[in-house]
Amino acid sequence: MSQAAEATTSSVRSGSRDLRLSKLTKEFATFTAVKSLDLVVPQGQFFALLGPSGCGKTTTLRMVAGLDTPTSGTIHLGDTEVTYEKPYKRPVNTVFQSYALFPHLSIADNVAFGLKRRGVKDVKQQVADMLDLVELTSQAHKKPNQLSGGQQQRVALARALINKPEVLLLDEPLGALDLKLRRGMQLELKRIQTEVGLTFVHVTHDQEEAMTMADTVAVMNQGVIEQMGAPSELYENPRTTFVANFLGQSNLIAGQIEGRDGDRVTVRVQGSLASVRGERAHSDSGEGWLGIRPEKVLIAETGQPIDAPGDVITGGYITDVSFVGVSTQYRVMMPWGQELMVFEQNTGARPMLPVGTKVDVSWRPEFAFLLDASQDAKAGIEED
Amino acid sequence: MNSLVRARRWVGQHLILGLGLLVLAYTFVPIAIVVLMSFNDSSESRNVYKFQEFTLDHWLHPGSWASGMSESVWLSIQIALLATLVATILGTLAAFALVRHRFAGRSAANLIIFLPMASPEIVMGSSLLALFVSSGFGGQLGFWTILIAHIMFCLSFVIVTVKARLSGLDDNLEQAAMDLYATEAQTFWRVTLPLVLPGIVGAALLSFSLSFDDFIITNLNAGQSVTFPMFVWGANQRGVPMEVNVIGTAMFLISIAIVLAAEVARRRQSKALAA
Numbered sequence: 211m212s213q214a215a216e217a218t219t220s221s222v223r224s225g226s227r228d229l230r231l232s233k234l235t236k237e238f239a240t241f242t243a244v245k246s247l248d249l250v251v252p253q254g255q256f257f258a259l260l261g262p263s264g265c266g267k268t269t270t271l272r273m274v275a276g277l278d279t280p281t282s283g284t285i286h287l288g289d290t291e292v293t294y295e296k297p298y299k300r301p302v303n304t305v306f307q308s309y310a311l312f313p314h315l316s317i318a319d320n321v322a323f324g325l326k327r328r329g330v331k332d333v334k335q336q337v338a339d340m341l342d343l344v345e346l347t348s349q350a351h352k353k354p355n356q357l358s359g360g361q362q363q364r365v366a367l368a369r370a371l372i373n374k375p376e377v378l379l380l381d382e383p384l385g386a387l388d389l390k391l392r393r394g395m396q397l398e399l400k401r402i403q404t405e406v407g408l409t410f411v412h413v414t415h416d417q418e419e420a421m422t423m424a425d426t427v428a429v430m431n432q433g434v435i436e437q438m439g440a441p442s443e444l445y446e447n448p449r450t451t452f453v454a455n456f457l458g459q460s461n462l463i464a465g466q467i468e469g470r471d472g473d474r475v476t477v478r479v480q481g482s483l484a485s486v487r488g489e490r491a492h493s494d495s496g497e498g499w500l501g502i503r504p505e506k507v508l509i510a511e512t513g514q515p516i517d518a519p520g521d522v523i524t525g526g527y528i529t530d531v532s533f534v535g536v537s538t539q540y541r542v543m544m545p546w547g548q549e550l551m552v553f554e555q556n557t558g559a560r561p562m563l564p565v566g567t568k569v570d571v572s573w574r575p576e577f578a579f580l581l582d583a584s585q586d587a588k589a590g591i592e593e594d
Numbered sequence: 595m596n597s598l599v600r601a602r603r604w605v606g607q608h609l610i611l612g613l614g615l616l617v618l619a620y621t622f623v624p625i626a627i628v629v630l631m632s633f634n635d636s637s638e639s640r641n642v643y644k645f646q647e648f649t650l651d652h653w654l655h656p657g658s659w660a661s662g663m664s665e666s667v668w669l670s671i672q673i674a675l676l677a678t679l680v681a682t683i684l685g686t687l688a689a690f691a692l693v694r695h696r697f698a699g700r701s702a703a704n705l706i707i708f709l710p711m712a713s714p715e716i717v718m719g720s721s722l723l724a725l726f727v728s729s730g731f732g733g734q735l736g737f738w739t740i741l742i743a744h745i746m747f748c749l750s751f752v753i754v755t756v757k758a759r760l761s762g763l764d765d766n767l768e769q770a771a772m773d774l775y776a777t778e779a780q781t782f783w784r785v786t787l788p789l790v791l792p793g794i795v796g797a798a799l800l801s802f803s804l805s806f807d808d809f810i811i812t813n814l815n816a817g818q819s820v821t822f823p824m825f826v827w828g829a830n831q832r833g834v835p836m837e838v839n840v841i842g843t844a845m846f847l848i849s850i851a852i853v854l855a856a857e858v859a860r861r862r863q864s865k866a867l868a869a
């Protein structure tokens with residue numbers, strides 16, 4: 211057993227109903243969609259699974275719901291193993307990516323379906339409350355195909371939520387909603403989750419949604435979890451180039467790692483030395499990528515003072531400026547031929563710098579991170 | 595100039611309507627004639643198929659003119675009902691097996707289903723006859739051999755119709771039902787069956803009418819029995835009895851009534867839901 215797996219096993223609190231996936235693998239005929247996935251979702255957490263299209267998010271949820279059988283590995287809910295349990299015997303409900311509403315039943319009957327199957331008497335009030343929650347009371351007697359996409363999505367949500375399952379799986383439940391409704395539903399979901407104390411596993415493409423809603427975010431790529439942790443931790447201290455690029459944007463600069471010196475790792479980057487805090491250095495020797503987020507990079511016209519304790523790198527010039535309201539985004543061509551992205555808040559302290567301006571850049575060393583150079587520096591960059 | 599444009603626009607706007615009316619007329623004129631002739635008093639000259647005088651006689655005593663007509667209608671109805679029942683049940687089960695399960699010979703089975711629909715009836719009928727005779731049932735041709743033949747050709751239609759409906763069904767629906775605590779049986783009765791039912795009902799109606807008016811295969815395998823199509827065929831040799839039109843009109847009215855009833859039920863249901 212690997213160290214990580216051992217650690218997760220021992221961290222299970224007795225009596226709790228954490229969702230634990232260990233070594234979970236799903237192979238289709240020619241394709242491995244999920245590769246030996248280890249994951250613990252503590253009871254009552256809002257857990258977000260974030261990743262690009264086709265990385266295996268839906269497949270993972272389907273195995274937890276019991277709709278797909280894993281090729282190997284186990285799924286536990288607390289101390290109970292449910293790997294091969296029938297879907298209707300699991301205290302788990304799903305909001306399907308494609309809604310999967312029953313077309314022959316009215317909205318109210320769709321929502322009542324789960325309660326009725328479990329023999330709950332007098333579901334009327336509960337259904338009414340639930341429809342009220344998703345603001346569909348007036349639609350209760352319509353059929354699903356008479357509703358808009360966003361309304362159908364809310365029915366799908368209500369139909370799962372009404373059962374108050376131990377674990378609610380949400381497969382991009384807000385994908386079809388417009389921005390306003392989406393924000394509203396995000397707040398509503400978060401409120402319900404905290405109020406009822408359910409475990410939510412929320413799959414999404416939208417990194418902003420994942421970061422604002424979730425206690426823990428797991429970034430998934432090609433069937434494996436690249437990294438998981440609190441949103442701020444993931445953002446500030448990415449462990450792989452994929453996470454660094456997929457969650458926000460990053461500047462990755464090639465460098466030579468000189469070695470570890472106590473709590474610091476020193477890197478030689480384009481002639482100057484930079485030091486990275488020990489827990490942010492994910493490689494100790496050889497080649498490395500020095501990473502810095504664009505908004506952490508400070509910029510000033512050559513010769514002007516920069517308020518940073520680190521080295522100032524000179525010799526760059528601005529190749530592109532875009533104004534996005536709250537901030538200005540610069541592209542700066544560095545002397546070694548790489549373009550860095552620099553985001554600057556529009557505080558009004560000084561006017562926007564025009565294209566072609568010679569500039570110096572710098573950053574506080576504690577914001578930098580260091581990654582192993584064997585990875586592709588462009589991994590996870592979303593092409594649009 | 596202007597009037598030419600206007601004429602053209604008028605034609606453009608009314609062309610589809612006109613064509614539609616023509617097609618409707620083409621379909622309904624023969625039916626109208628059947629209805630009309632069911633009131634025709636043809637006692638003057640039997641061999642002229644022409645409206646002569648109005649009478650209700652045929653409607654009041656449909657079996658009076660030709661002996662054996664009522665019996666033949668009754669036989670056809672019995673066979674059609676039984677063949678529909680058996681073919682619908684067997685065909686629905688087969689369709690489920692073909693869509694839901696992977697087994698050796700599945701794609702071959704899918705092809706063979708089309709054979710009875712694709713091969714000429716005369717070939718099917720005579721090979722069935724050969725089969726019955728060679729297996730020693732040559733002397734017992736009649737009700738049961740007709741029934742077996744009808745079940746056979748109805749079966750392919752049922753399988754094809756139900757299969758189409760089943761494969762159009764979103765897998766996620768049944769999975770969603772199971773996710774919402776429905777057991778396999780509950781999922782079948784509450785989700786799968788209601789969604790496939792229109793296909794099954796359609797298949798049953800189709801089977802009934804296919805069986806009721808089959809002539810070629812039936813004629814070859816009927817022995818001494820006479821079904822309604824065979825009776826009409828026989829009667830035709832001596833001039834069509836007007837009573838046949840009564841049966842035709844009645845069948846037409848019954849089918850219209852079934853369609854209307856279904857529509858009314860559907861509307862009432864959606865109105866009840868909306869209330």
Ligand SMILES: Nc1ncnc2c1ncn2[C@@H]1O[C@H](COP(=O)(O)OP(=O)(O)OP(=O)(O)O)[C@@H](O)[C@H]1O
Nearest residue numbers: 238239241243262263264265266267268269270307
């Ligand atoms: N039944 C199947 N047979 C073969 N391959 C499959 C099957 N289902 C999924 N896959 C493959 O597994 C991979 C993961 O699919 P999955 O649906 O889990 O992606 P996802 O992360 O949910 O993507 P999206 O964000 O687009 O919904 C995909 O490459 C997909 O093509």
Ligand SMILES: [Mg+2]
Nearest residue numbers: 267268307381
């Ligand atoms: Mg998906």
